[in-house]
Amino acid sequence: MVIAIVVLAGSRLLGDTGGSGPPATDESDAAAATPVADATGESGPEPADSGRPAAPRPRGARTNVTLPGPQTGTVTLHPALDGADFRIVGVVGSNTTAEIDVRAEEMVTRNWGAVNLEQFPAVIGEGWIMSLGARSGSARVLTADGHQSNPRLGGPWSLVPAEGGDRFWRPTDPQSGPFVRFEEVDRAGEPTGTTIETDGVWPAGVDPAGGILTVVQGSTYAIGPDGVELVGEGELVAVSETHAVLHRCDETLACDLVLVDRSTGADRHIDGGPDVLPAAEFEGFSLRSELAPDGAAVGVVTSDDRGRPTLYVVDTRSGATQTLSEEPESGISWSPDGRFGFFVEAAVLKFYDRVTGTVETAGPDVGAWRTVDVRGR
Numbered sequence: 001m002v003i004a005i006v007v008l009a010g011s012r013l014l015g016d017t018g019g020s021g022p023p024a025t026d027e028s029d030a031a032a033a034t035p036v037a038d039a040t041g042e043s044g045p046e047p048a049d050s051g052r053p054a055a056p057r058p059r060g061a062r063t064n065v066t067l068p069g070p071q072t073g074t075v076t077l078h079p080a081l082d083g084a085d086f087r088i089v090g091v092v093g094s095n096t097t098a099e100i101d102v103r104a105e106e107m108v109t110r111n112w113g114a115v116n117l118e119q120f121p122a123v124i125g126e127g128w129i130m131s132l133g134a135r136s137g138s139a140r141v142l143t144a145d146g147h148q149s150n151p152r153l154g155g156p157w158s159l160v161p162a163e164g165g166d167r168f169w170r171p172t173d174p175q176s177g178p179f180v181r182f183e184e185v186d187r188a189g190e191p192t193g194t195t196i197e198t199d200g201v202w203p204a205g206v207d208p209a210g211g212i213l214t215v216v217q218g219s220t221y222a223i224g225p226d227g228v229e230l231v232g233e234g235e236l237v238a239v240s241e242t243h244a245v246l247h248r249c250d251e252t253l254a255c256d257l258v259l260v261d262r263s264t265g266a267d268r269h270i271d272g273g274p275d276v277l278p279a280a281e282f283e284g285f286s287l288r289s290e291l292a293p294d295g296a297a298v299g300v301v302t303s304d305d306r307g308r309p310t311l312y313v314v315d316t317r318s319g320a321t322q323t324l325s326e327e328p329e330s331g332i333s334w335s336p337d338g339r340f341g342f343f344v345e346a347a348v349l350k351f352y353d354r355v356t357g358t359v360e361t362a363g364p365d366v367g368a369w370r371t372v373d374v375r376g377r
Contacts, residue, residue, distance in 0.1 A: 065146045068111045075100060075107045077363040080353055086335050088342060088349070088362070090372040094118045097129065100366065107366060115142055117370075124373070125166050130187065132159065141187055151189030160203045160212050169196065169203070169212055178202050182212065194225055208241045209262070220246055232260040232267055238288075243295035245270070245316070259295065259316045271319035288331040292338035297354060299324070299332025299341050311343060313352055324352055324359055333374040342372045 081102055088100040094117055098109045115122070115131050123130040128143040132153075139153040153159050153170055160169040166187040171179035178200040184192045201214040201223070211224030213236055220231040231239070234246030242262055249255040257270040289300040296317060302310050311328035314321050324332070330344040332352070341352040347368035352359050 063148055065113060065142070065148055067113050067142075067144070067146050070108050070110045070144075072106060072108045075105055075363050075366050077102060077105055077366075078351070078360045080356070080360060081340070081351075081362070084335065084340070085377065087375045087377070088372060089124060089375055090330075090344070090349075091117050091122070091124075091370040092367055093370075097124055098367070098369070100362075110144065112142055115140070123161055125187070128166070128187065139189075149188065151185075151187065153185065153187075153189050160206050167192065169206070196223055196225055198223055198228075204236050205239070208239060213239065218249075220244065230265075231262065232258065232265070234258050237300060238291045238298050240291040240293060240295060243291055243316075245289070245291060245298050245300070257298075257300075257314070261295075270314060270316055290332050290334060290341075292334045292341070292354075293336060294338045296338065297334075297341070299334070299343070299352075301328065301331055313341060313354075322352075322357065325350075330371050333372050335374050336376045340374075342374055344369045344372050 077100075083103075085103045088102065090098060092098040092109060093111075095112050095115050096109055097112065097117075098107055100107045112129055115129060117131070122132065128141060130142075130153075131140045139151055139159075140148065141151060142148045153168055160182070161167075168185050168187070169182045170185050170189075171177070172181045172183055172195075173179060178198075179202070180198055180200050182196040182198070182203075184194040186192060196211060198214075201216065203212045204215050204220070205213045207213050207222045207224065209222065209224075211222055213231070214221050214223060215235050218235060219233050220236045222229045222231050231244050232246050232248075234248030237245040237247050237257065239245070244260040244262060246258045246260060246267075247255060248258045258267045259270055260267040289298060291298045296315065298314050298316055300312050300314055302312065304310075308326075309328055310323065311325040311332065312321050312323055313332070324341075325343060325345045328343055328345055329347070332341040332343045334341050339354050341354070342362070343350055343352075347370065349362040349366055349369040349372060350359055351362055
């Protein structure tokens with residue numbers, strides 16, 4: 001199971017690997033960083049009977065709110081999806097998420113009350129959601145049964161959600177950076193006892209094989225509890241447990257894509273692929289590039305000189321490139337078998353079918369989508 005990461009407001013979720021510091025804060029940070037006071041999520045201490053403010057709740061204190069129950073209904077999906085067995089998860093409103101069970105053709109929507117998914121980046125878990133403000137320590141966790149808390153998890157420029165569950169890599173020195181030590185914590189902000197030591201890095205993303213990724217002097221490295229491993233020369237574009245796509249430039253500044261086999265370290269050029277920006281240069285992490293599970297295709301996002309993105313799919317064997325969208329609102333997210341790549345365009349949930357080479361609409365009655373993440377069972 002992979003945690004979905006949602007960015008709708010242009011906040012940088014992972015640090016700039018070029019070494020710049022955390023983003024400037026805005027007026028919303030204060031509300032996001034204070035302990036939750038009531039069901040509306042308004043900031044500030046609780047009033048006391050004396051008229052004087054009571055002491056604020058300690059960080060991580062839990063409160064209960066009443067949430068609307070989930071809404072379940074049937075949907076009609078494209079015939080190409082018949083027999084497929086996976087789930088599609090995403091944001092479908094300012095405070096609403098949806099999950100489609102493709103095999104059952106059933107969609108469940110959930111309203112998260114006062115959580116604003118348009119203003120803050122969010123992490124969608126299994127039965128919980130986390131909104132992240134734009135400064136260190138500002139996190140709000142809300143579970144489906146109405147428990148909410150403010151764990152100290154670190155700022156969204158330094159917090160790295162770990163693969164496989166509700167775990168996060170948090171720098172132990174969150175007010176500074178580059179960071180020399182990360183500790184794994186659960187969604188309550190409690191350390192699990194696993195740490196990563198570095199020489200001072202900005203995280204470029206989570207490593208699906210475990211640990212974090214960083215880019216130093218034009219090369220991509222994987223850093224985990226057991227040490228540092230060179231992924232390859234070039235800046236990170238997309239990565240899986242078995243492969244990585246890197247953006248490599250030579251001494252003449254001619255650049256192309258390179259596919260790296262992570263088990264052997266062997267790499268080869270992807271002929272004919274588009275010139276793409278490395279992953280960390282995109283402000284919206286929802287526009288991430290993603291490798292198909294078998295490494296045979298990669299959905300990549302490029303940007304013109306005005307910052308307008310285009311979504312492509314590239315065959316990593318032949319270099320054949322196909323334009324999927326000139327106005328993508330998300331990056332691509334692949335089905336577990338690698339056949340289908342889902343994305344959002346103009347609030348419409350679409351998918352690319354590697355067998356037919358066509359782009360299709362997921363279904364006529366799935367509603368408007370903002371983000372998408374495909375998950376197995």
